[in-house]
Amino acid sequence: MTRISQNVKQLGRRLWASFSFVGLASATLFFAASLTPSLLPRPFVVQGALSGLALAVGYGLGVFFVVAWLFLEIPKPPDHIQQWSKRITTAVVAAVVLLFLWRDVVWQNSIRQLMEMPPVETGYPWRVAAIALLVGVAIIAFARAVRGLWRFVDRKISAVIPRRISVVVSALLVALGLMLLVNDVFARLALDAADAVFLEMDMLIEEGIEQPKEAVAAGSSESLIAWDTIGRRGKQFIAAGPTQDEIGAFWNKPATRPLRVYVGLASRETSEERAKLALQELRRIGAFERKVLIIATPTGTGWLDPAAVNPIEYLHAGDTAIVSAQYSYLPSWITILVDPTRSQDSATALFNEVYDYWKTLAKESRPKLYVYGLSLGALGSAASADLFTVFEDPIQGGVWSGPPFPSAAWGKVTRYRNPDSPMWLPRFRDGSMLRFTGLDNSLGKFGERWGPMRFVYIQHASDPMTFFSPDLLYSKPDWLVGERGPDVSPYLRWYPLVTFLQIAFDLSMATSVPAGYGHNYSPASYINSWIEVTQPESWSEADTQRLQEAFAETTKPDVQSP
Numbered sequence: 001m002t003r004i005s006q007n008v009k010q011l012g013r014r015l016w017a018s019f020s021f022v023g024l025a026s027a028t029l030f031f032a033a034s035l036t037p038s039l040l041p042r043p044f045v046v047q048g049a050l051s052g053l054a055l056a057v058g059y060g061l062g063v064f065f066v067v068a069w070l071f072l073e074i075p076k077p078p079d080h081i082q083q084w085s086k087r088i089t090t091a092v093v094a095a096v097v098l099l100f101l102w103r104d105v106v107w108q109n110s111i112r113q114l115m116e117m118p119p120v121e122t123g124y125p126w127r128v129a130a131i132a133l134l135v136g137v138a139i140i141a142f143a144r145a146v147r148g149l150w151r152f153v154d155r156k157i158s159a160v161i162p163r164r165i166s167v168v169v170s171a172l173l174v175a176l177g178l179m180l181l182v183n184d185v186f187a188r189l190a191l192d193a194a195d196a197v198f199l200e201m202d203m204l205i206e207e208g209i210e211q212p213k214e215a216v217a218a219g220s221s222e223s224l225i226a227w228d229t230i231g232r233r234g235k236q237f238i239a240a241g242p243t244q245d246e247i248g249a250f251w252n253k254p255a256t257r258p259l260r261v262y263v264g265l266a267s268r269e270t271s272e273e274r275a276k277l278a279l280q281e282l283r284r285i286g287a288f289e290r291k292v293l294i295i296a297t298p299t300g301t302g303w304l305d306p307a308a309v310n311p312i313e314y315l316h317a318g319d320t321a322i323v324s325a326q327y328s329y330l331p332s333w334i335t336i337l338v339d340p341t342r343s344q345d346s347a348t349a350l351f352n353e354v355y356d357y358w359k360t361l362a363k364e365s366r367p368k369l370y371v372y373g374l375s376l377g378a379l380g381s382a383a384s385a386d387l388f389t390v391f392e393d394p395i396q397g398g399v400w401s402g403p404p405f406p407s408a409a410w411g412k413v414t415r416y417r418n419p420d421s422p423m424w425l426p427r428f429r430d431g432s433m434l435r436f437t438g439l440d441n442s443l444g445k446f447g448e449r450w451g452p453m454r455f456v457y458i459q460h461a462s463d464p465m466t467f468f469s470p471d472l473l474y475s476k477p478d479w480l481v482g483e484r485g486p487d488v489s490p491y492l493r494w495y496p497l498v499t500f501l502q503i504a505f506d507l508s509m510a511t512s513v514p515a516g517y518g519h520n521y522s523p524a525s526y527i528n529s530w531i532e533v534t535q536p537e538s539w540s541e542a543d544t545q546r547l548q549e550a551f552a553e554t555t556k557p558d559v560q561s562p
Contacts, residue, residue, distance in 0.1 A: 021086055023062030028093045030058025030498060031132060032100035032130040035125070037107040037489040038502035039462045039520055041117060044127040046106075050505045051128055052135025054498055059140055061497075110489040115462070115517045133321040150174045152330055185533045194334060202231040202265075202302065202329035204256060209239045214398060216285045218261045231263035231326055233302035237262050240312055247318045250550070256318035259287050262327040267304070271346040274325045275353035282354065287321035294322045295354055297347040297377035297384070300335035302326040305374050305550065307515070307523040308401065314547055315527075321367070325350045332376035332404065333465065333507050340406055343380030346375070351384035359393050370534065371398035373467060375519065378402060378457075381407040397533045399453035399522045403466045410457065414478075423478040424461035439487055441528045456529040458521055461485020464506035465519045466501040472500040487517050502525040523551035 030294065034054035035047075042050070049212035077085070112119055123233035154170035161169070211227045212220045216237055221226040230238070238260050261281045268274045287293060298304050304324055313320050327346035328335045335342060351371065358369055373381030378400035385395060386409075403410035413434065418424035428434050431448030434455045443456065459466050466477050476494040479485070484492070493499075510519030527548055530540065 002343035003287050003395055008343065011343045012433065020059075020063045020066055021089075022066050023059040023085055025063030025089050025093050026065070027059035027136065028097050029054045031055040031136070032097045033495045033498040034132075034502065035100045035104045035107065035128070036495070036502075037111050037492050037499075038506055039111075039464045039467065039488065039492070040506045040513060041111045041115065041120075043304065044120070044124050044503070045510065046505060048128045048131025049135050051132035051503060053139065055132055056139035056143070057497060057501070059086070059136070060143065072228060073293075083397065087119055089150070101129060104128065107491050110491050111462075112122065113485050115252075115488065115513050117514065125464075134529040146174065146178060186271075189548065194330065198301065198329045198331070199481055202233070204232045206232060206236070209235050212239060216257070216259060218281055218285075224277060224284060225261070225263055225267055229267040229424055231302050231329060232260055232264070233298065233304070233329075234262035234324075234326055237304045237309070237324065240306070242309055242318075250547070251317050253317075256290075258313040258318045259285055259290065259321040261285070261321070261323040262304075265326040265329065271325070271327065272348040274346070278323050278325055278350055279353045279357055282323055283357075285321075287365060288320045288358070288361060289321070290367045291319040292316050292370065293354075293358070294320065294370045294372050295384075296322050296324040296400075297343060297350075297371075297373035297381040298324050298326060299375045299377050300328045300330050300332035300343070302329055304377075305401075305521065306371060307521060308374060308399070308526045309526045311523060311547060312530050312534065313532065313540065314532055322352070323354065323375055327380075336404060337375055337404060343373075344383040345380075347377070347380030347384035351381075352389075355385075355390070355395070368517055368534065371395065372400070373398075374401045374521065376404055378410075379407040381403050382407060394453050396452075397456075399456050399458065399526065399529045399533055400465055401525070401529075402465055402519050403457060403459065403460040404465050410466075413457075421486075421506070422483055423468070423481075424459070426489075435528060435532075437525060438485070439525075441525075443528060443532045450532075454533045458525045459531055460487060460517055460519070460521070462487040462505050462513075462517050464512065465510045465517050467509055468503045470500075473497060522554055524548050527551065543562040 016081060031051050031054055034051040042369060049505050070089070085506055102125070105120055108124065109119040111117075148279065150170055154166050157170050158166035158449070160166075212218075214220060217223065217224040217242060217483050218225050219230055219235070227235075241260055244255050247258070256532055261278055263274045263278045263281070265274075268277050282288065282293075290478040292312070294309075296304055296309065304322075304355060309322055312322075325346055327342050329341075330338065355369070358366060371381045371385045373379070381398065382400055382403065385398060400410075405411075413428050414423055414426050417423070417428055421427040425438055426436050427446065428436075432451035434457070435443050435448070436457045436459060438458065438460055461467075461479065462485065467477065471478060472476070472494075474496055479488075480492065484490070506518075512518070513520055518523040530536075531544060
């Protein structure tokens with residue numbers, strides 16, 4: 001028994017001695033930095049996974065630094081200086097990590113308080129540390145296994161070719177094999193699994209959602225769009241909107257039945273064919289006889305936010321038509337990775353089809369034409385209605401919420417914003433055509449006058465889908481320069497690499513926070529924006545208050561929809 005315990009102790013010492021001191025110090029500092037707040041609050045499991053990844057990255061960088069030092073043949077400091085340096089470094093690093101663990105609860109609750117969420121418990125940081133240690137060790141063990149494979153391949157190759165060449169060749173072979181394994185096996189399996197899950201969800205038939213019976217409804221027996229070809233989100237959009245009676249009750253007078261058209265991904269093979277079908281259905285139900293026509297681009301899952309589309313029908317007493325076409329059933333953040341142009345292709349096809357017909361109608365009798373999109377839908381919608389297309393016969397405007405970071409139109413506007421405005425609430429030129437709003441209504445804040453076209457971007461300073469960027473790896477973002485957004489923690493600081501990892505983790509949880517924060521947009525923001533853009537007739541501040549109160553009483557379903 002004594003021999004076994006001695007062997008275990010000896011093995012433990014050898015294992016501990018195999019770790020790089022510089023790597024461990026760097027790993028600990030990266031772990032500590034990962035505990036600082038980012039844009040969204042995180043459950044301890046997610047924070048633990050993030051911190052474990054940061055720990056492993058920090059260790060890898062420390063080891064790389066040592067290898068580079070030795071490769072460059074820089075002289076080592078004397079032994080006594082190394083010993084003192086290790087003691088001082090150990091003391092400093094230990095103090096930093098203990099301080100950061102102690103502050104972790106304060107940092108997490110600083111975001112939760114802003115977003116009116118319950119605080120985390122005092123045991124939160126220790127759970128995070130335990131999970132981070134497991135994740136970090138697992139990643140480092142995997143990296144060591146890869147290193148072992150590289151050394152094995154190198155030994156085999158060095159028997160045939162010179163040593164210096166074999167080192168490079170073996171490294172390239174292992175890297176290539178690893179890339180093929182990750183991309184063609186693990187990534188493909190993960191995407192296939194996600195595809196299967198979300199396809200199944202898209203085909204679900206929800207209780208209470210039934211095929212409409214009215215002839216003017218898309219998906220009815222008289223519709224050109226077969227009900228069973230419309231996905232789950234499309235069926236929700238068609239069947240679950242406000243009724244004519246509900247709108248009439250709000251106005252205290254008879255209202256018009258709002259029209260909604262939705263073409264499912266399975267309704268036709270291509271975006272162009274789905275767009276043509278949408279136009280045919282619009283013409284069939286008399287949509288071009290309404291006062292307001294909206295071309296809405298859905299999120300990656302095919303979802304149209306009720307908080308956005310329902311208020312517009314109240315604002316115009318139901319005299320509206322909304323048309324949309326599905327292009328995916330995957331969440332927006334996955335769709336961006338798989339095929340970032342898919343939303344643009346679909347939105348452009350639908351816009352061109354509807355716009356080309358709308359241009360042929362008499363200006364005095366045709367509906368006012370607007371565009372709308374949330375998340376990936378905002379990216380696609382903004383790309384579809386470019387000014388060169390609509391210059392000769394302009395549309396009336398649009399509302400875009402939560403524009404994702406790859407959005408070219410949004411990126412250009414924020415990049416060339418007025419210099420006295422922050423990135424999270426930009427002012428663009430004189431504000432006559434385009435304005436931004438967020439947590440608070442800022443649309444009339446600066447007293448600008450609107451022009452003939454009115455566009456509004458709704459964005460939250462705490463939305464990672466909007467403010468993530470690859471540049472976070474190495475540069476401080478503009479949205480942290482100067483005054484920061486009201487929903488951003490005052491403790492948020494930029495750290496190279498670490499902040500990139502933090503915001504990247506935030507992406508998948510962007511809608512996990514209450515309405516009005518992150519990537520979860522509130523009815524109040526949409527109501528204010530639609531009022532500014534569409535100018536409803538006989539509308540008053542009291543009506544705005546009534547409508548906002550009515551929507552504040554409703555709960556947003558399935559906040560994970562984008």
